[in-house]
Amino acid sequence: MPLLEKLLRSKAVIWTLLVLPGLWPFWPLLVTRNPTTGADPLKFLLHHFGFVACVLLAVVLALTPLRVLWPQSKPALALNRHRRLVGVASFAYALLHLVAHVLHEGGTDPARVAAIFGTALGKPFQLVGLITFTILLVLTLTSPHAALRRLGGRRWKNLHRLAYLAAALAAYHQIYARKLFPVQVLWIFVPLALLEAARIIRQRAMAK
């Protein structure tokens, strides 16, 4: 087995790759003590975790089109073994993002936390974020094999197609998180959209 394929098949390697972005904030906050980051560390964590959640959501959705478009590619097949892990990691970062948001808004007591969620329901930008989070939560809860068996393959698959909706909502949420259009949204979601389009064309052609 070539080295690349071996590495990509390894759970340990993928785990490491998924955990590293979560450790990254220690670098500017504790090691280099960057004053821009340290000025408002929660804002930094909020944006960082949200960004990583978006990237991982785009990555996990890109895995299927990669396999369909390049069925002979061993690395693509190796990566597809980790779809559940990457998807759950996206949810984990979305959860960290939500916790950072609540703390960022000063939510250290229950009454304040309730008020923060009340505010979120009234603002399209934040509401879309909450809906995206809820989808990822449901998909994570139904990710074990036991849930797949209980739901049945067809229903499970339909439910998990909500991930595409989550990606669209995440892109919207990320765009409106900034005062000016953030270019990184294009870096994350345009390749995914192109892959999905190519995959649909390929599957239609094969069905004929």
Added chain:
Amino acid sequence: MLIRSPKTWELPTAAVTPEALYRLTQRRDFLKTAGVGLAGAAFFRSAPLLSAATAGFPAKENPAFPAAKLKPTAEDYITSYNNFYEFGTGKDEPKVFANKGWKTDPWTIELAGLVNKPAKFDVNELVKKIGGIEERVYRFRCVEAWSMVIPWDGFPLAKLIALADPKPEAKFVKFTSFNDPNSAPGQRQANLDYPYVEGLRMDEAAHELAFMATGLYGKPLPNQNGAPIRLVTPWKYGFKNIKSVVKIEFTTTQPKNTWNIMQAGEYGFYANVNPKVDHPRWSQASERIIGGGLFSGSQATLMFNGYEKEVAPLYKGLDLVKNY
């Protein structure tokens, strides 16, 4: 024509009290380490000025706005966490890109429009003409829901208005920032409409709190904070506080302001800090304290950023929800 009586706290800059000097030596490390007392302070006050907007330093604290009442944010945060889109949209970018050859010395500022005394001044000459600078510690609240406390050095905007001697028909003041795409990468990208413009109603501009800053923490303004001269209106969101001003014009009609041009639904003309009027995308009820760390960095936002007593009369009868 502006008629106003001096406030009790408006001392002439030259009137140095022994107490103030004592506090100066307590606060300013360089005086202490130099081992100089009152005489040393007097020497620094008359030291020759070398570059732009250094006139008047060190400034005496205005006792009405003391550092003892508000705890100033660490200088490193104030000069490293900046919104100055002319030099990039990242908070860390202005510190880097505003210090790569952008010249803020010499700097000319123009008084124009409906005034009896239109003029162009070098900033240092202007400071001297106005009678020096003072230090005021103000709260600073960004529309993005974070806040600092900043010890500014500068002079009341009212003094500059008096110098321009506006005609009776002047109802607004328009501020224009610099336009130099060669020096400012953000202007080359045209991430906003440049030059940055802002405006105040005449009575707002003449208010005792409205301030023209030429320094912070007792030193000339760093480039990333809007050198060499900027507006400070502490009861308004940060984006009203236009940086690096080159022109102040008196007009009959309400001037446009940059963020209102960009996103009228999110940023208005008044931009008064108001915890009860939310931004469309986030709450304005609380704010992050810059430098507050992970778990103790949040506080309730105050009406008019804590300057309600002083500025509320300006807005009597005005619908603050509509005029956000």
